[in-house]
Amino acid sequence: MANNKISQTTKKLSQIFNSEKQPAIFFDKNVSTIEENNSLLDGQTDVPVLDPHDLLVEVQAVSVNPVDTKLRQTGVASKIKILGYDAFGIVKNTGKDVTRFHAGDRVYYAGTTQRPGSNEKFQAVDERLVGRAPEKLNKSEIAAMPLTSITAYEILVDQLGLRFQNHAADGKNMLVINGAGGVGSVLLQMAAYLGINLSVTAHSSESIEWLKKYSVDKIYDYENIDETLADQKFDYIVFLYDPALYWDVAIKHIKPYGQLVSIVGTNKPLNMGPLKNIAVQFKWEYMFAKSDFNHNILSQGQALDKIAILLDAGILKTTLNKTFDLINAENLRQAYKLVESGRMQGKVVLNGPFDKALK
Amino acid sequence: MANNKISQTTKKLSQIFNSEKQPAIFFDKNVSTIEENNSLLDGQTDVPVLDPHDLLVEVQAVSVNPVDTKLRQTGVASKIKILGYDAFGIVKNTGKDVTRFHAGDRVYYAGTTQRPGSNEKFQAVDERLVGRAPEKLNKSEIAAMPLTSITAYEILVDQLGLRFQNHAADGKNMLVINGAGGVGSVLLQMAAYLGINLSVTAHSSESIEWLKKYSVDKIYDYENIDETLADQKFDYIVFLYDPALYWDVAIKHIKPYGQLVSIVGTNKPLNMGPLKNIAVQFKWEYMFAKSDFNHNILSQGQALDKIAILLDAGILKTTLNKTFDLINAENLRQAYKLVESGRMQGKVVLNGPFDKALK
Numbered sequence: 001m002a003n004n005k006i007s008q009t010t011k012k013l014s015q016i017f018n019s020e021k022q023p024a025i026f027f028d029k030n031v032s033t034i035e036e037n038n039s040l041l042d043g044q045t046d047v048p049v050l051d052p053h054d055l056l057v058e059v060q061a062v063s064v065n066p067v068d069t070k071l072r073q074t075g076v077a078s079k080i081k082i083l084g085y086d087a088f089g090i091v092k093n094t095g096k097d098v099t100r101f102h103a104g105d106r107v108y109y110a111g112t113t114q115r116p117g118s119n120e121k122f123q124a125v126d127e128r129l130v131g132r133a134p135e136k137l138n139k140s141e142i143a144a145m146p147l148t149s150i151t152a153y154e155i156l157v158d159q160l161g162l163r164f165q166n167h168a169a170d171g172k173n174m175l176v177i178n179g180a181g182g183v184g185s186v187l188l189q190m191a192a193y194l195g196i197n198l199s200v201t202a203h204s205s206e207s208i209e210w211l212k213k214y215s216v217d218k219i220y221d222y223e224n225i226d227e228t229l230a231d232q233k234f235d236y237i238v239f240l241y242d243p244a245l246y247w248d249v250a251i252k253h254i255k256p257y258g259q260l261v262s263i264v265g266t267n268k269p270l271n272m273g274p275l276k277n278i279a280v281q282f283k284w285e286y287m288f289a290k291s292d293f294n295h296n297i298l299s300q301g302q303a304l305d306k307i308a309i310l311l312d313a314g315i316l317k318t319t320l321n322k323t324f325d326l327i328n329a330e331n332l333r334q335a336y337k338l339v340e341s342g343r344m345q346g347k348v349v350l351n352g353p354f355d356k357a358l359k
Numbered sequence: 360m361a362n363n364k365i366s367q368t369t370k371k372l373s374q375i376f377n378s379e380k381q382p383a384i385f386f387d388k389n390v391s392t393i394e395e396n397n398s399l400l401d402g403q404t405d406v407p408v409l410d411p412h413d414l415l416v417e418v419q420a421v422s423v424n425p426v427d428t429k430l431r432q433t434g435v436a437s438k439i440k441i442l443g444y445d446a447f448g449i450v451k452n453t454g455k456d457v458t459r460f461h462a463g464d465r466v467y468y469a470g471t472t473q474r475p476g477s478n479e480k481f482q483a484v485d486e487r488l489v490g491r492a493p494e495k496l497n498k499s500e501i502a503a504m505p506l507t508s509i510t511a512y513e514i515l516v517d518q519l520g521l522r523f524q525n526h527a528a529d530g531k532n533m534l535v536i537n538g539a540g541g542v543g544s545v546l547l548q549m550a551a552y553l554g555i556n557l558s559v560t561a562h563s564s565e566s567i568e569w570l571k572k573y574s575v576d577k578i579y580d581y582e583n584i585d586e587t588l589a590d591q592k593f594d595y596i597v598f599l600y601d602p603a604l605y606w607d608v609a610i611k612h613i614k615p616y617g618q619l620v621s622i623v624g625t626n627k628p629l630n631m632g633p634l635k636n637i638a639v640q641f642k643w644e645y646m647f648a649k650s651d652f653n654h655n656i657l658s659q660g661q662a663l664d665k666i667a668i669l670l671d672a673g674i675l676k677t678t679l680n681k682t683f684d685l686i687n688a689e690n691l692r693q694a695y696k697l698v699e700s701g702r703m704q705g706k707v708v709l710n711g712p713f714d715k716a717l718k
Binding site: 159243256257262265266267268269270271272273275276277278279280281282283284285286288289290292293295 | 518602615616621624625626627628629630631632634635636637638639640641642643644645647648649651652654
């Protein structure tokens with residue numbers, strides 16, 4: 001029965017789109033540098049079949065995150081050849097158990113690394129990972145947001161245990177290490193909404209300039225950070241850069257009963273001992289762990305719904321910084337180069353349509 | 360005014376006890392080994408004056424914890440010369456702001472390392488750190504419990520975020536590293552009450568025998584633990600021994616979104632990186648951090664009140680293993696030797712009266 005259902009859906013899709021094939025951009029993990037032309041390639045792939053909880057989404061804008069560049073270099077499950085973990089699009093079809101959306105709905109999401117990503121025209125995504133898109137933002141402004149917003153939301157709610165409400169954390173203070181990137185730019189806005197007093201480090205004059213538009217108390221150049229922090233102590237320290245490089249800062253500047261969160265991994269062992277007698281907790285935030293292990297995945301769709309409301313209300317602003325028109329391998333390579341430089345403020349987005357495939 | 364109040368209280372006490380001096384046992388951090396006779400000395404000290412939230416307690420039984428031996432060796436705030444972080448006793452007097460207790464009440468507590476400990480006949484302790492003693496247990500059975508019970512309670516409630524109710528964590532499983540000591544012996548009982556399926560490691564045949572009285576699913580000899588655990592994964596792993604020595608076991612056997620808690624510090628850096636993509640959290644439990652930093656100290660008195668009810672109901676059993684009659688330096692040295700051996704199952708208690716002082 002299930003197989004019949006799926007093959008019927010596939011047939012129906014091929015009728016809708018006059019083809020069982022669609023444009024997509026592939027990666028080859030054996031090509032090490034993004035500068036090589038074959039690191040990302042225009043091509044075509046099958047229109048996906050839908051599982052019961054899936055939406056079929058026509059992708060209209062995608063953004064690039066550091067996780068794309070890491071997965072391109074290290075590879076993921078061997079069957080996955082299509083990256084892309086941020087999308088805005090329109091629902092074209094729904095699996096038989098879908099309840100949250102209908103065809104025609106405008107949606108945004110970060111999806112999962114367990115299935116082909118958003119660098120294809122028609123993508124299948126579990127509805128529980130999907131949010132209703134903001135209405136007042138354009139495609140690019142929306143596509144910039146999902147992965148970083150979910151990550152920032154989970155730092156505050158899942159890891160730090162805060163309520164996601166205005167003034168919910170009044171009186172608390174936070175140090176954000178490397179705050180001008182994609183996650184930092186939305187985390188600072190969300191944390192300010194919760195009432196948290198913010199100190200943030202940045203790595204370049206462009207980044208420091210970028211950060212001035214946010215409600216930030218202090219911006220520190222990352223050089224001599226320990227000296228400029230003096231004797232300040234923080235309730236929360238969030239690492240958006242290798243925590244090993246800032247570990248001594250953390251030990252010195254975290255309050256008793258404070259919390260440390262990192263979204264960036266490290267190969268270096270961390271000196272945890274000094275945190276014992278001050279009862280400090282350490283947490284990793286990795287948003288794809290939820291879909292990797294089927295852990296409360298609906299929470300991500302629900303978070304995106306809340307975030308869309310705050311974006312429409314102007315309480316959160318898009319972190320979009322740079323846009324390429326046309327989604328194709330050439331533009332995607334340019335976007336990857338910007339992200340890999342580590343010097344990108346906010347987000348880079350490729351705005352549809354898909355180009356240079358199915359010629 | 361406040362000074363007058365205190366000096367009046369002091370005067371009153373000296374009248375009650377016909378002396379301003381009382382028996383106490385002192386330590387000298389410059390004496391490195393407990394075997395030396397002057398490592399702990401009988402003596403006398405002033406009857407303490409009371410702060411507004413203080414109880415004056417006549418101590419009738421004390422137990423020894425690993426923290427006593429550590430503080431004896433490393434020293435604490437230089438003015439503190441009296442150890443002892445577990446007591447059963449009777450309230451003799453109360454500070455002016457005390458609301459939770461009256462003179463004559465039977466109480467138990469672990470106190471704080473910021474003030475003289477329970478190795479003195481009359482001890483001042485903040486009422487918020489104190490619980491009403493169980494009614495059905497004897498002095499020694501009660502004195503065995505406070506510090507370890509608060510630690511185990513905080514592991515479950517503060518660190519793992521569980522409700523302290525029967526069946527609150529049904530379906531979860533936990534690996535307890537080194538479970539036959541003081542904290543382990545009560546943690547296993549509390550975790551079983553919450554419905555957690557328990558695996559525990561032990562270091563000797565005596566410890567394995569001791570553990571058989573608890574509701575434990577599997578007992579592992581600590582040798583070859585990784586081999587005998589096979590491919591099991593746990594929601595929670597609790598280190599009651601240096602976590603560095605069991606870190607590879609933890610990385611291999613913690614579930615995604617699992618939690619690691621340690622009560623024992625380590626000088627070795629910990630390889631945190633492998634926990635990132637499985638979103639595992641790491642937390643330190645150190646019960647004295649609350650009183651060190653005045654962080655929600657009433658929660659400790661309230662925890663002891665709940666624990667007393669469960670002890671009286673027979674849901675929790677005392678972890679008392681060995682008792683010395685008379686509280687004096689000689690018996691205390693014997694108790695320290697047992698604790699320092701690292702081979703003690705459950706708890707050792709000294710049962711009053713205070714002896715060999717004020718001769």
